[in-house]
Amino acid sequence: MLFPPPTLPSAPPRIVVTGAGIITALGGGWNENAKGFRNGLSGARPVTLFDVEHQRVKVAAEVRLPDEFEINRLSKHQLSRVNRAGRLLLSAAAEAWHQAGWNGDARLPLVLGTTAGGMASGEDFYKQALKNSGRRNQPTRALMYHAHAQARVLMDALGFSGPVMNIANACATGSSAIGIAWEMLRRGQADHVLTGGYDALCQLVFSGFDSLQTLSKTACRPFDAHRDGLLLGEGASVLALETLDHAKSHGANILGEIIGYGASFDSHHLTQPQPEGNAARLSMCLACESAGISACDVDYVNAHGTGTPLNDAAEAVALNRWAGDYASKLNVSSTKSSVGHLLGGSGAVEATVCLMALKEQWLPPQNGLNEIDPVCQFRIIQKRTDAAVKIALSNSFGFGGVNATLIFRRWE
Amino acid sequence: MSSVFISGIGAVSPAGWGVDSMSQAVERNIPIQSVSISSPVPNSKIQVRPVPACKVRPVYLSHPRLRRSSPVSQYAAAAAVEAFGTQSAEAKIGIIFSFQSGCVQYADRFYGETLREPETASPLLFPETVLAAPTSHTACVFKNVPITETLVGDPGTFLQGMAMGANLLFSGQVDKCIVIGAEESSWLVSSAFQLWNQSAIGACGAGAVCLSLNPRDSIGVELKAITDSFAYSTIIPRNKAAASMRAELPSSGDNVLLCDGVQNLGMTDMAEKQVWSDWQGPRISPKLILGDGLCAAAAWQCVLAIQRLRQKRESAAIVSVVGCNQQAIGAYFTQT
Numbered sequence: 218m219l220f221p222p223p224t225l226p227s228a229p230p231r232i233v234v235t236g237a238g239i240i241t242a243l244g245g246g247w248n249e250n251a252k253g254f255r256n257g258l259s260g261a262r263p264v265t266l267f268d269v270e271h272q273r274v275k276v277a278a279e280v281r282l283p284d285e286f287e288i289n290r291l292s293k294h295q296l297s298r299v300n301r302a303g304r305l306l307l308s309a310a311a312e313a314w315h316q317a318g319w320n321g322d323a324r325l326p327l328v329l330g331t332t333a334g335g336m337a338s339g340e341d342f343y344k345q346a347l348k349n350s351g352r353r354n355q356p357t358r359a360l361m362y363h364a365h366a367q368a369r370v371l372m373d374a375l376g377f378s379g380p381v382m383n384i385a386n387a388c389a390t391g392s393s394a395i396g397i398a399w400e401m402l403r404r405g406q407a408d409h410v411l412t413g414g415y416d417a418l419c420q421l422v423f424s425g426f427d428s429l430q431t432l433s434k435t436a437c438r439p440f441d442a443h444r445d446g447l448l449l450g451e452g453a454s455v456l457a458l459e460t461l462d463h464a465k466s467h468g469a470n471i472l473g474e475i476i477g478y479g480a481s482f483d484s485h486h487l488t489q490p491q492p493e494g495n496a497a498r499l500s501m502c503l504a505c506e507s508a509g510i511s512a513c514d515v516d517y518v519n520a521h522g523t524g525t526p527l528n529d530a531a532e533a534v535a536l537n538r539w540a541g542d543y544a545s546k547l548n549v550s551s552t553k554s555s556v557g558h559l560l561g562g563s564g565a566v567e568a569t570v571c572l573m574a575l576k577e578q579w580l581p582p583q584n585g586l587n588e589i590d591p592v593c594q595f596r597i598i599q600k601r602t603d604a605a606v607k608i609a610l611s612n613s614f615g616f617g618g619v620n621a622t623l624i625f626r627r628w629e
Numbered sequence: 630m631s632s633v634f635i636s637g638i639g640a641v642s643p644a645g646w647g648v649d650s651m652s653q654a655v656e657r658n659i660p661i662q663s664v665s666i667s668s669p670v671p672n673s674k675i676q677v678r679p680v681p682a683c684k685v686r687p688v689y690l691s692h693p694r695l696r697r698s699s700p701v702s703q704y705a706a707a708a709a710v711e712a713f714g715t716q717s718a719e720a721k722i723g724i725i726f727s728f729q730s731g732c733v734q735y736a737d738r739f740y741g742e743t744l745r746e747p748e749t750a751s752p753l754l755f756p757e758t759v760l761a762a763p764t765s766h767t768a769c770v771f772k773n774v775p776i777t778e779t780l781v782g783d784p785g786t787f788l789q790g791m792a793m794g795a796n797l798l799f800s801g802q803v804d805k806c807i808v809i810g811a812e813e814s815s816w817l818v819s820s821a822f823q824l825w826n827q828s829a830i831g832a833c834g835a836g837a838v839c840l841s842l843n844p845r846d847s848i849g850v851e852l853k854a855i856t857d858s859f860a861y862s863t864i865i866p867r868n869k870a871a872a873s874m875r876a877e878l879p880s881s882g883d884n885v886l887l888c889d890g891v892q893n894l895g896m897t898d899m900a901e902k903q904v905w906s907d908w909q910g911p912r913i914s915p916k917l918i919l920g921d922g923l924c925a926a927a928a929w930q931c932v933l934a935i936q937r938l939r940q941k942r943e944s945a946a947i948v949s950v951v952g953c954n955q956q957a958i959g960a961y962f963t964q965t
Contacts, residue, residue: 218854218855218856218857218877219788219789219792219855219856219857219858219958220633220791220792220795220796220852220854220855221795221854222795222796222799271746271747271748272747272748273748290863321864323864323865324857327860331781332759332760332761333760339736340740342817342821343737343740343817344744346670346817346820347669347670356821356824356825359821359824360954363729363781363782363783363954363955364781364782365781365782365783365954365955365956366954368860368955369860369861369862369954369955372860372862372863372864373862373863376863376864377862377864378860378862378864378865379858379859379860379862379956380789380857380858380859380860380956381782381858381860381955381956382780382782382789382858383780383781383782383786384778384779384780384781385760385761385779385780385781386761386777386778386779387759387760387761387779390761393778397778397793400796400800404796420740420743421736421739421740421743421758424739424740424743424747424750424755425739425750425755425756425758426755427747427750428747428750428751428752428755429752429755429756430752480776481775481776482768482774482775482776482777484765484768484769484774487694487756487762487765487766488756615761616756616759616761616762616765617759617761617762617764617765617777617779618761618765618768618777619761619765619777619778619779
């Protein structure tokens, strides 16, 4: 039963990550991405997926999709009907599934975040509907528009059954999904959950950000004094979360622990954050409260840092206020300079970057920074840096005002 | 574990603005007339059950965030305001929004502009295509909203949202939680509908249920249970999912209402019809009257069931949602 929930455990169980699959413009899989993020590489390249001739900006962080997937029970025919978003999701999920050592399961909750997962299929359906006047259109395109259709593909490919919950909290949704999955485990509603976020590039969204003039015409430089916008990207990351007891019961390899989650709502404007970063700060404070830590315990912050003038200014103020006297010692970077803004995939990919930093003991630098915005009182990581990282925090802030913060701890 | 009470309900439907017009239409048991809508596709016949124009435009629709918003945002806000009613404006309110099709009208317009002339595609339209936009607009109508969530999925997602809302109340993050299911129609969605069943008629609108832990807020109805969400997969086909959903709900009784999602659409309804074929108690099928409003329709089912309990016509009600392509899930309400 979803309601009433089971009796709450006397103390919430510890929640660990036993699988983390990732695919971005830097490549497919943990190792390739860890190498790219550790060295601050960039995945920006000319857009090839759709026509950008008449757009202001013509680059994005496009993914080179794999032809095959690590674990896949779909037939060739079924796979041929899976759209780009579904393939990104499947690629990341198969890696996480393999790492976690899970098997088919009749009841494994799946909590995913996406903003426009199947939009490219919707675009195809739209164009076909206009073109084929009076002729029957292709139902698959309408079906694959739905986020839950991509979830279904994932369940069938890996051999499990849901329940499925799709969160669409705009750019915060990857973090929201992981946070909601974390809460589900802590409430005793499951002992393991597959969760994450994904999005594929599509024309509508690219054109939308271009129309708002939020895409950078130069290079994505979060927190730079002369930043001029974001780099749009695509990709996915999926995490296998388990209670510690469940992970131990099957000898899982633990990649890290999630110790805190906070969420808040910013009513300031549909597309602009409140300039003082009130809701962003609240999100970080709530996450710290749930983790039982304070700002000075945090070794690294993966900022939302889109590279847009308004977002970064508000986030910088929020970070300064949240960290207080500790701000000057706070290590911060935005990995969107490497892989772009993955929208629904961002929070999950950035969660995995935090896990990489914790496990391999380095800080991900951001590239292209020329002159740091004087509003930033914190340290921005700009070059390859090895460091002792015990606790990492990841921020995600979305259109519409949903803010989400996750906190991770190194597993020792 | 505390009880969860229903503190208000709201609806916008093809029957009109408000719960009363919807419940009267279902009582009359005459399907709402469908209308043809325009489509850029020549020779296409697209029928929908739209929301009629509001006779008197409510003041809250003049809110700066709602003036130029998509219809789905306006339906959602109207249902939420009706559900919240005159409860304390100081209360911390959670907003949980669910839909399946998304902000299709503005997405349709914006994508059309992109294909024609991307340089001039409207920056005012694009933000309204974002799935979280209606949630955000609705939240801004209220004074104190610390948290919102937007869920996408088939009609059962509304019931998942109610379970999520109950958990938010128990966590202490909010005092009340308004759970909304809303949809808007377009030629594109309706033509997609008809790929599966030529007789399917889409509907639009919204339904909202306000939840509270405070018995003094109750309108005389309590949320007793929401079943697990039984997702369709290779392992669990639709009929098995529907049977699993029913197994978690109480059995039939003379004074228990069944509010189902049946539309008499052949294969589309088969699993739900089969699973409730032995039901002996009172039964209503609102989609037969209102059309298929997807997540809004699941919300209407709950609103209508709650309304019947509020009117003391039955002592308990079951809502059955065997969704189109994701899950089977049910809810159980009782009089308090």
